[in-house]
Amino acid sequence: MSETEPLPAAHRPWPPPREPWVMFQVWEDLLFAHWRVPVEVLRPLVPAGLQIDTFQGWAWVGVVPFNITGIRMQLLPPLPGLTGFLEVNVRTYVTLEDKPGVWFFSLDAENPLAVAGARALFHLPYYNARISLVRRGDAIVYASHRSHAGASDADLELEYAAAGPVAEPEPGTLEHFLTERYCLYALDTREHTYRCEIAHPRWRLQPAEARIQANTLAQAAGIALPNAPPLLHYSRRQPAWIWRPRRIH
Numbered sequence: 298m299s300e301t302e303p304l305p306a307a308h309r310p311w312p313p314p315r316e317p318w319v320m321f322q323v324w325e326d327l328l329f330a331h332w333r334v335p336v337e338v339l340r341p342l343v344p345a346g347l348q349i350d351t352f353q354g355w356a357w358v359g360v361v362p363f364n365i366t367g368i369r370m371q372l373l374p375p376l377p378g379l380t381g382f383l384e385v386n387v388r389t390y391v392t393l394e395d396k397p398g399v400w401f402f403s404l405d406a407e408n409p410l411a412v413a414g415a416r417a418l419f420h421l422p423y424y425n426a427r428i429s430l431v432r433r434g435d436a437i438v439y440a441s442h443r444s445h446a447g448a449s450d451a452d453l454e455l456e457y458a459a460a461g462p463v464a465e466p467e468p469g470t471l472e473h474f475l476t477e478r479y480c481l482y483a484l485d486t487r488e489h490t491y492r493c494e495i496a497h498p499r500w501r502l503q504p505a506e507a508r509i510q511a512n513t514l515a516q517a518a519g520i521a522l523p524n525a526p527p528l529l530h531y532s533r534r535q536p537a538w539i540w541r542p543r544r545i546h
Contacts, residue, residue: 304538305498309479311396313496318538319371322381325534326430326437327363328457328505330527331475334358334520339389342519343400344484346546350390350397352474358522359388359475360514362439362453364430367536382408383428385441385453387514390475391482393545398480398492402518405441405451412445419542420483420491424448435459443517451517454510459531461504472530476500483542491542497535505531 306313333355343349349356362385369380386404390397405426406412412423424445431438436458443451466472477500483491507529515522 304496306496308499309496311479313538314494314540314543316540317371318496319541320539321367321369321371321536322365322539323367323534323536324532325364325366327361327532327535328437328439328455328507329475329502329530329532330360330507330509331357331529332515332522332525332527334523338520342402343389343391344482344488344490346490347391347393347400347482350392350474352471356389357475358515358520359386360453360512360527361386361388362430362441362455362457379408379410379414382406382411383430383439383441385426385428385439385514387518387520390478393482393490393492396480396492397478398482399478400482402520403451403514405443405445405453405514419493420485421481424451426451441514449517451514452511453514455507455512456510457505457507457529457531459503459533460506460529463501463503465499465501471528472502475528476502476530489544490546492545493542494540495537497537500532500535502530502532505529 336356339356366381384406387402391400404423407428415421415423426441426443428441438456441453481493
């Protein structure tokens with residue numbers, strides 16, 4: 298599947314915007330590592346205008362390392378230096394106006410141009426980082442160290458791999474709640490709220506296993522993760538179409 302094929306929008310809970318998308322990218326070798334936390338832990342860290350989304354009364358924090366490839370802007374050729382990079386984000390799940398989405402506490406990336414562009418155009422808390430991804434058989438060895446000037450130290454070192462069959466998460470399940478999200482929310486420096494719409498096929502997930510050596514990304518955002526093993530899922534590849542952010546408040 299590529300950006301030239303029809304948008305996979307029939308399964309979205311609401312129609313995609315009528316205006317053209319602005320960016321296409323592919324997410325590869327993605328790990329979802331999720332911890333459940335009490336809502337009150339996150340409430341001071343999420344804008345008051347957003348409702349923290351919960352599953353069976355719990356909020357969830359995700360640490361998500363992956364590789365972004367195939368980046369293209371609508372009607373433009375690939376831009377030198379911006380066709381792909383490694384990224385890891387820390388996120389939770391929120392809703393506004395009956396549109397559930399993602400709220401990012403941080404996004405660390407190895408590409409300074411992408412970091413600057415995402416901060417300016419998408420109002421997202423991107424940080425410069427030194428990141429590496431090495432394949433070791435069927436496993437992926439991933440390491441990230443934040444290098445952004447003036448930012449808190451934040452590290453992630455882990456090895457992960459798929460550990461089961463591929464399946465699409467069923468509506469009503471925790472896996473569906475955590476992954477089937479079709480927008481993100483962001484706040485600009487004047488505390489205006491933006492929604493950025495996204496389209497992608499249904500997620501195809503596998504159970505995963507991981508050995509985590511270091512993980513201080515959530516801590517750097519002010520979140521104390523519980524001392525419990527995370528819920529782990531792996532996705533080999535996911536194409537995504539992204540629209541420009543729209544101010545909603």
